[in-house]
Amino acid sequence: MYRISQLAKRFGLSRSTLLYYDQEGLLCPSARSEAGYRLYSERDLDRLAAIASFRKAGLSVEEIRAILAAPEKGEQSVLKRRLAAVGEEITALKAQQSLLARMLRVQSGEALPESMDKATWVAMLRAAGMDDRAMETWHAEFERRAPQAHHAFLLSLGIAEQEALTIRRLSQSAWAGAEGGDPD
Amino acid sequence: MYRISQLAKRFGLSRSTLLYYDQEGLLCPSARSEAGYRLYSERDLDRLAAIASFRKAGLSVEEIRAILAAPEKGEQSVLKRRLAAVGEEITALKAQQSLLARMLRVQSGEALPESMDKATWVAMLRAAGMDDRAMETWHAEFERRAPQAHHAFLLSLGIAEQEALTIRRLSQSAWAGAEGGDPD
DNA sequence: ACTAAACCGTGAAGCGGTAGACGGGTCAAG
DNA sequence: CTTGACCCGTCTACCGCTTCACGGTTTAGT
Incomplete structure (x- = not known):
């Protein structure tokens, strides 16, 4: 059984926040001491963990309440929204x-x-000692391991959709060619 | 001379917003009709244009008031902040x-x-021939050129805030001159 | 037994910016 | 002169807490 401020410290929240959650019926302590102090059980703790997690994801208190009340019902759609x-x-x-x-x-x-833009990125890799061949290998690895992340990354450097696709295609062929075994 | 709702429509704002700006002293109509209606002049219109622009940039009403009161004084720093x-x-x-x-x-x-996660990323760079020392150099370059992007990148690999800060600090000291220590 | 500090409870007000309700004024047509 | 549509000003509520105030409780130290 934890008291309110202990729980707050444990979760990196403020006492006020927990008071607010109680007031909103989101997390009501399962017991009270004789003096009326809030006492939180282990189960409350788990619930708070879930609440904190959802809040970190930016869900509103209202949405969290709905999810916790009937998880099977609309959790997915709330998260997607x-x-x-x-x-x-x-x-x-x-x-x-x-x-x-x-x-x-x-x-x-x-x-x-x-x-970050393309030029800066390339300059950084070069400064770290990467040459053209190494970069090619690197793109190929990226494409093989996580094609979607590779794409997103190229776009994040300000590279246009078209060019990104070209680079990815080249990376794929580089990998296909290396499959036969072509050690350095 | 415009009345409040005309002005609101013209700027794509709501009537409430203009009322609020008046209440806050940010944009007080330069006249009132006999019936007490707010009447906005051309100059008010210009001022509102500036206000709307700053609001679109996400500045708070308070900050905008400061800028409009003394533009030469702290506009730049407010924008940078x-x-x-x-x-x-x-x-x-x-x-x-x-x-x-x-x-x-x-x-x-x-x-x-x-x-992409940290392990995959490191593996990719290694496959491309990067060693510990090169990675260190690379982090240092990243930190120097675009500290914010560096931070965002680390988080995108699923690295926790704390650890990201540690890595960045190490990168900075590596740049500052000290070498050796442990790699990724 | 007493005191001081640190905790606890409740209740209320505040933040920024927006939206809405409320009652009353204005202006057209009839 | 009335009806109705529309506009006005003022006031209040909302989010997710935070802060403040006030008073009771627990704990540690003397």
Whole structure:
């Protein structure tokens, strides 16, 4: 049996948050001491773990309540909905980013190199001693192990869809060619 | 002279928003009709354009007030601060994204091999001929050129916040001159 | 037994920005 | 002069907590 502040510390939450969860009926302690103190059981602890996890995923208290009340019913759809919403939020923030960048550039002419682009990336790998051949091997490995992540990565470097596909195709053929055994 | 709802429609804002701006002293109509209606002049219109722009960049009403009161004074720093904050928000949302993806994966039973983790990444680089020392150099380069992207990248490999910070700190010191120590 | 610190409970107010309800004013047509 | 549509200003509620205030309880030390 834990008291409220112990539990809070254990989960890295504040006491107020737990009070709020109680008030909202999301996590009501399964017992009270004689003095009226909230006492949380092991089962409460598990429930809180789930709650904290869902909150980290950005679900609202309302949504979490629904999921915990009937998990089999709509958990999946709630999560999917949230996933879509997160995507939109990221898109919106990226728009803010470029707007801010434009505003700053107007002001000071220069832009900061906060994000990664193709040239920077290649320069980094070269600085670490990678040559053309090594990079080719690397792309092939990436494509073989995680084609989708490979694609996403190329796009994240600002490479266009078309070019990304080309690179991936080349990577695949490199791998196919290496299959026969072609040690360095 | 525009009335409040006309102005709202013109800027794609809601009437409530303009009411709120007035209440906060951010955009007070320069006149009132006999019946007490808010009347906005052309100059108010310009001011609103600026406000809307800053809001689109995610600045708070408070920050916008400061900028409009003394543009020459701290506009730049406010924008930079916001830019950094946006970066962090994006990072946080990406973390939510992967958490959600993991949750959905657990539900649907299958683990897709589509995403990249630390071990896979390291294995790929090794396959391409990178050794410990090269990786160290690479981290240092990444940290130097784009610290924020470096951080986001580490998190995308499923590395925890704490560990990511440790790696970044090591990368910085490696850059600063000290060498040796342990690799990935 | 007493005190001080650290805990606990409840209740209420606050944050930013938006949305809605409410009652009343304005302006057309009839 | 009335009806109805629409606009206005003001006030309140919402999210997910956080902070504050006030008073009771527990714990440790003397």
